[in-house]
Amino acid sequence: MTRGLELTGPMALAELRVWRHPRAQGAAGRCIGRTDLPVDRRRARRLAHRIRTAQRREGGERVIVTSTRRRAADVGRWLRRWGWHHHIDPRLDEADFGRWDGLRWREIEPADWAGWTDAFVTHRPGGGESVAMLRARVRSLIDDPVLAGARVWAVGHAGWLNALRTLHLDPLRAVDWPAPIGHGVDLRLRPMAPGGAFR
Incomplete structure (x- = not known):
């Protein structure tokens, strides 16, 4: 099984995976x-199946939260067949690339790329969603008072996960954006200890 990544940071949740x-x-x-x-x-x-196995090993509620996109929500639908509660939350959606969305990367004009790297x-990009807007969506989920103290199991997207991984960076630059984690790999975020730092 592929090993995931672990972070700690300020948040309302007891754990986000x-x-x-x-x-x-x-x-x-x-x-x-x-x-x-x-x-x-x-x-x-x-x-x-891997998520179900993790829940059986670690405990917690049989609740899965996914983005609205089929590539994430279909995992939640399998878990629902096995008796889990499946919630769809658009805050977990991948970044909106506007008119770029669906294009071949090579079809995007160099001038458009330059605009993004100059003001990352x-x-x-494509008139869609900025990284700042994506980070605000991530923050709204992990700070949600309705979820305070909860352990949340979720399925999302590479850009969303990178936004979570870089929340502690201010200013954030294009060179700071990490390579995406692999498909099926997880990231676990826990509250930081008093006096700790997001890592």
Whole structure:
């Protein structure tokens, strides 16, 4: 089993564990944010089984939260078949790349790329969502008072996970953006100890 990443940071939740969705069909070489691509049924089931196994080992409620996109939500639907509660939360959605969404990366004009790298946090690629807007969505989930004290199991996306991994960086630069974690890999976030630092 692929080992996930662990972070600590300030948040209302008792724990957040987010898996990146299985590899989507037709995504290779394309800018995929809100484009709703399917995943192979067997891959979705395989990840759902891994999440179920983790819950059985570690305890906690049988509740899974996923983004609205099929590549994440299909994992939640498998868990629902096995008796879990499945909630869909658009705050877990991948970044919105506007008119770039669905294009081949090579089809994006160099001038558009330059605008994003020059103002990485505030630029809205393709007229969609800026990194600042994505980070605000991430923060709204981990600070949600309704979820205070809860252990949340979730399935989301690479860009969302990178936004979570870089919340402590201010200013955030393009060179700070990490490589995406692998499909089916998880990131676990726990509250930091008093006096600790997000790491």
